[in-house]
Amino acid sequence: SQQGEEDPQALSIQEGENATMNCSYKTSINNLQWYRQNSGRGLVHLILIRSNEREKHSGRLRVTLDTSKKSSSLLITASRAADTASYFCATAPNAGGTSYGKLTFGQGTILTVHP
Amino acid sequence: DTEVTQTPKHLVMGMTNKKSLKCEQHMGHRAMYWYKQKAKKPPELMFVYSYEKLSINESVPSRFSPECPNSSLLNLHLHALQPEDSALYLCASSQGLTSGRLTVAKNIQYFGAGTRLSVL
Numbered sequence: 001s002q003q004g005e006e007d008p009q010a011l012s013i014q015e016g017e018n019a020t021m022n023c024s025y026k027t028s029i030n031n032l033q034w035y036r037q038n039s040g041r042g043l044v045h046l047i048l049i050r051s052n053e054r055e056k057h058s059g060r061l062r063v064t065l066d067t068s069k070k071s072s073s074l075l076i077t078a079s080r081a082a083d084t085a086s087y088f089c090a091t092a093p094n095a096g097g098t099s100y101g102k103l104t105f106g107q108g109t110i111l112t113v114h115p
Numbered sequence: 116d117t118e119v120t121q122t123p124k125h126l127v128m129g130m131t132n133k134k135s136l137k138c139e140q141h142m143g144h145r146a147m148y149w150y151k152q153k154a155k156k157p158p159e160l161m162f163v164y165s166y167e168k169l170s171i172n173e174s175v176p177s178r179f180s181p182e183c184p185n186s187s188l189l190n191l192h193l194h195a196l197q198p199e200d201s202a203l204y205l206c207a208s209s210q211g212l213t214s215g216r217l218t219v220a221k222n223i224q225y226f227g228a229g230t231r232l233s234v235l
Contacts, residue, residue, distance in 0.1 A: 031222060042119070042205055042226035043158065088157055092222045102171060103224060105157035 006089060006106040014114050019076045021109040023089030024069075030092045032065055033103065034074050037086045046074075046087075051094065079113045086110050118142075121206050121227035129235050130196060136230045138189040138206030146170075147189040148224065149181060150205040158205055164189060165211070196234045203229045 005024045013019055025032070031050045035043040049056045049065045049072070056063045062075040076083055090103040119140045128134050138147065146165050150158035163171035164183040178200075180192040189206055207224040 033223065035226075040203065040229070040231070042121075042228045043207075043224075045223050045225070048223060102160060102163065103222070104160075108155075108157055110155075 006087075006109050008109060009107070010110045010112070012112045012114065013079055015079060015081055017079055017113075019079050019083070019111055019113070021074045021087050021089075021111070023072045023074070023106050025072075025089075025091045025104075025106070026070065027091075028094040029067070030094045032063075032072050033090045033092070034061075034063060034072075035088045035090060035105075037088065037108075039085075043088065076111075079111075081113050081115045084111060084113050119206055119208055119225050119227035121204075121230050123230060124228065125231045125233075127233045127235065128193065128196065130198070132196075133192070133194045135193065136191040136204055136206075136232075138191075138227055139187055140208040140225070141187055142208065142225065143186075143210075144208035144225070145186060145211045146209045147183060148207040148209075149179075149189070149191050150207065152203045152205055152229070162191075193232075196232075198234050201232055201234045203231055205229045 007022050011019055029051055031048055033048045034046045036046055037043045047056060047058045047061055047063050049063050051067055054065060060077045065072045072089055086108045088108045089106040092103055122137045126134060148163050149161040151161055152158045160173050161175045162181045167183045167186055178195050182190040206227045209222060209224045
């Protein structure tokens, strides 16, 4: 079952603006990752944040994690038309055994950046 | 080389056909995954292989049969599929299946471009 909920479901902005996407989850996690998917293609890993980290940066990306609220946000600054894609959060469980390696994806946010 | 290659890119099959999807990676990864993705939905995990052994089967119907012949290859054999099985099938790989702090990066998954499957 998919435990992640993302909001908004869709986001439309102009080039140069910032885009913020949110993700909530339900169970204890080891880490949370964000992936991007261009239309009908495979997913590309963007950034990983560990459960003991609160914020992480990578280029124009900033991810925050609040484990007390079981939520994360992805901020893309100075957006470009090429950022148009679906963005998914994915959680890796903290449980042992056969849960290792199992990523559970959120519902995704469709981002459209207009030139 | 951070590429996961999936073939074919597109596949159309009838409900009585038998076909196979293929996935290959040469990154030395020891965990490989099959996902199913419907339009405008997130990927749903189907199977996980770790060191060529089936580690997770997410209660997938037996008409889907995975196979991992070696550490670089992953197949998904299809038989007697239903129209509702039409979807994008994604393969992924990662370094391994661990959850320790020093090895958490092994959870990062690298995806292929997928096979678009249509069942008539």
